[in-house]
Amino acid sequence: MLDKRDPLSSIELALSEEISRVVNDIGISLDKREIKFDETPDRSLGHMGTSIGFKLAKEMRRSPEAALKEIIERMNKIEGVENFIAKGGYLNVKLDVPLISREVIEAATKGHLGRGLFSGNVMVEHTSANPVHPLHIGSGRNSVIGDTLARILSFIGYNVRRHYLVNDCGLQSAYIALGKSIINDKPKGKVDHWYGLIYAAVNQAIELKKGNKEAEENLRRIRERDPELVDSIVSRIMNMEDPEKEVYEILRRYQKGEREIKSLLRSSAEEVIGGFMQTLRRIGVEHDEYDWESDMVWSGLVEKVALMLKPYVSVDDGAMYLDMNKAREKGVKVPENLPDRFYLSRSDGTWLYTMTDIAYSYKKLVEIGVDRCYNVIGAEQTMEQQQVKVGVALLGLDPDRIVHLGYELVSLAEGEMSGRRGIYITVDEVLDETAKRASKLVAGRDVGEDVSEKVTVGAFRYAMLSIDPKKKLQFSWNRVLNLEENSGPFIQYSYTRAASILRKAGYIPEEYDTSLLSSRLEEDLVLLMARIPKVLRDSVNLLRPDLIVQHANEMAKKFNKFYEEIPVISSEKNIRDARLKLVEAFKESLGSLMDIAGIPRMERM
RNA sequence: GGGCCCGUAGCUCAGCAAGGAUUAGAGCGGCGGCCUCCUAAGCCGUAGGUCGCGGGUUCAAGUCCCGCCGGGCCCGCCA
Structure with a gap:
């Protein structure tokens, strides 16, 4: 049985175990943890592969491909895997896409994807700026990183407390x-x-x-x-x-x-x-x-x-x-x-x-x-x-x-901030300025009135979050005011496009056939959703909450292509149903990443 | 002086944790296209790189090791 919360990882785990079992059987030691899967450069080679062939070749004194073929011969069937392909030093795997699509879509639409993987009580202490001057954008980065980490931990199952240490004795x-x-x-x-x-x-x-x-x-x-x-x-x-x-x-x-x-x-x-x-x-x-x-x-x-x-x-x-x-x-x-x-x-x-x-x-x-x-x-x-x-x-x-x-x-382009000298850019002024820009864009559109504020928050949080925490973030108005690709609003826009399709369709199908989702774009969307649980785990283990928005950005980009190229509502009934369900799953899974990153969801913008 | 971090296209950044199948990827900016069709905050094309430098390990190094160079931070009876 595949893990409902993380189908792809459970397939990878089963694969590693099976491969290491077979390899160990023929007298070569190979720990399952040494087997890691990467995406193939070309879908005709399968979906993912592991480069163990080179190691095996040496031990078995065969060519990498011949060694792998022998391994494949001995392997048992694994749920979610269609077949194996030996190519060069790679043992490649072609996934059972319809099966995985169904698992992922079900998990995503029910909100199970990546949920409840862990348990326990944890705390995140963040912001904790000294109460002597307004929050500047440095504190803003702290708040957004800390709050996002807390949201990730909570999403994956921890009981999370968020605390602020008020430093008033200094x-x-x-x-x-x-x-x-x-x-x-x-x-x-x-x-x-x-x-x-x-x-x-x-x-x-x-x-x-x-x-x-x-x-x-x-x-x-x-x-x-x-x-x-x-x-x-x-x-x-x-x-x-x-x-x-x-x-x-x-x-x-x-x-x-x-x-x-x-x-x-x-x-x-x-x-x-x-x-x-x-x-x-x-x-x-x-x-x-x-x-x-x-x-x-x-x-x-x-x-x-x-x-x-x-x-x-x-x-x-x-x-x-x-x-x-x-x-x-x-x-x-x-x-x-x-x-x-x-x-x-x-x-x-x-x-x-x-x-x-x-x-x-x-x-x-x-x-x-x-x-x-x-x-x-x-x-x-x-x-x-x-x-x-x-x-x-x-x-x-x-x-x-x-x-x-x-x-x-x-840091600022002009130099460092300093509270003592009264030199800083405050979170408040950045938000106000961004809101001004956003409301200009929204003016004249038939959307809700809080759209510009939601765009502002999305833009700000993305800008503060999207860079690896251990790298310096050089503040520029351009970074925050960017409402185009690679920004919070870009992700929000993609989300509203999905919302728009579902709204226009007016229904969510009960029955749908995932084998009809056969285009490369549809397959890619499913795989991007399938990787969400791994992204969540990695972001905690590596202390990299930025991975969340990076992945959300990838998903948004892929969906925009899908949106331009693949008609949903105007397609034939069975295909439309499958695609509608895919769109629903995309909307919910992207939406969950947005919730985690604190980028507000909107039905229109 | 010692310790830690960073150095990838003009600019801002992914990729480095677990070395592999690249001809190293995005965004912004440049240039050129696409709205009688689910919102063009979009999509497509194009130009642009000795992955700081030099060694080493390996069948294979942007990724690991060593040494340099450049930048930042820390080594407070500050926080």
Whole structure:
């Protein structure tokens, strides 16, 4: 029996097992895992093949083709396979396309394809941007990658929690609190943008006081957005004795939980997070929980975990650090390249993010109790993540339950973004600009009114997602505003074409004959759908959520060709029924990939 | 100095995890076509590449190994 959720893989598995059995029978060792199938370059050679002939030739002292023929002779029939072809060093397989088509179409239309392949409890921590300025496109990439990973995991059967770590116990938050404490204004405009301005102004004012020339120019630029506000911040800070010392003092009192500072800082951070939520909701991102760093400090969790680490901690001028040599003595695997010291606290007694991060890992794995947590965090923190994992191991937990999905930052053609200098492109403005472009295109069409917003979200998420996370993403307006091929809207368009055919036909056939789907294009569409479960598995194993949109793009491209070349509604009844069913399966399977990637579905556009 | 990552058409990227049947693929941009026919946000054709360089392993290397070169990140009592 073929696996309803993944027919193609079950055929491949049966093939590998059978081939390795036969090969082993004649005295040659060949593990089934060494047998992998690739597409053939030419359909006349079969659908897929494996190049084991070269290895066999050597062992059997025959030509590759002769060796393969002998193997094929001895093989049993396998469900889903029509016949075998030995060609060169390749053992090729011609699939029973009508059978596979039926399996795949049934699975796709019932929504089984790729579903429920795994089980367990996992967490994805993503976004986790510091609440000091609006989400910029770098955070946007994080959100989209993280949210898509979570959706994949959920689709393939895991129980998934999405968490956001609010970093409000760092120095950056204290800058905001300092700024807030010296002004009387109420937020103007979107609240996170307003706080972003305060953050940049405080930073640059302090730089100015320290005599940094560059600060003057930065302030001139920042000032344009709200001269009065920026001026008052600058003048107050210039009059302060030692503003930086104030910042540290604010942080110290905040971590101690002093009421006055608490209400000042925490409420500012909460307002910013509120702004983030608006933006995130717009791009389809929601978290199950916002975990506040301050809560972990105030509740004593951080203290408790620090105590557990005490045997491996040394102190330097009052500051605690994890001693990697002590960790090594304990028998924990510590990568060679890590520094000997991993500081956990400052001399003034405040915790560093490193310590709260270890405590947070403890919370995830023990208190919440997930099997595994994927941390979507910038690649620049790779070493910090390794250090945290050492801490996790010292707590007696398997460090591999923490998985770092590191992604490269988003850069601008003009240079890097910088929150401190107030240089960034926000998610909000990218979305607004894209929406403008999209609504121009939609104007005058008879489609629903939320189409341009759906197009915007599709375009944005595709643009943020479509590149391998470990490669830098160079932001360009062109990339996001591209509504043509190789974009979110391209996929959406293909989907609406399928929808349009089904709508015009007005019915879905009960009976259909898959042997009538005999064209190359129809066969290709079925095979593309059949590969979806593998794409889902790969995207998780390789930490490559971009594979999802790549595959969706391939499917859309293939369907557009089908749409242009193969008539559905006007064809003869039996053929029409088979094709309609294929279109339905395509629509549902592409739709499921769109759901996973967060690219909104539309019936018209 | 040490560690990690990247280097494929003018530009942006797939392909590298599991080496194979290519004459290395897309998109954008260029040039030329296709709407009395299921939405042209589409389709077709065409031009464009010493897969950074040099060695090695192999019957076979864009893919694996070593060494270089170029770019990025990290090696904070920042996050």
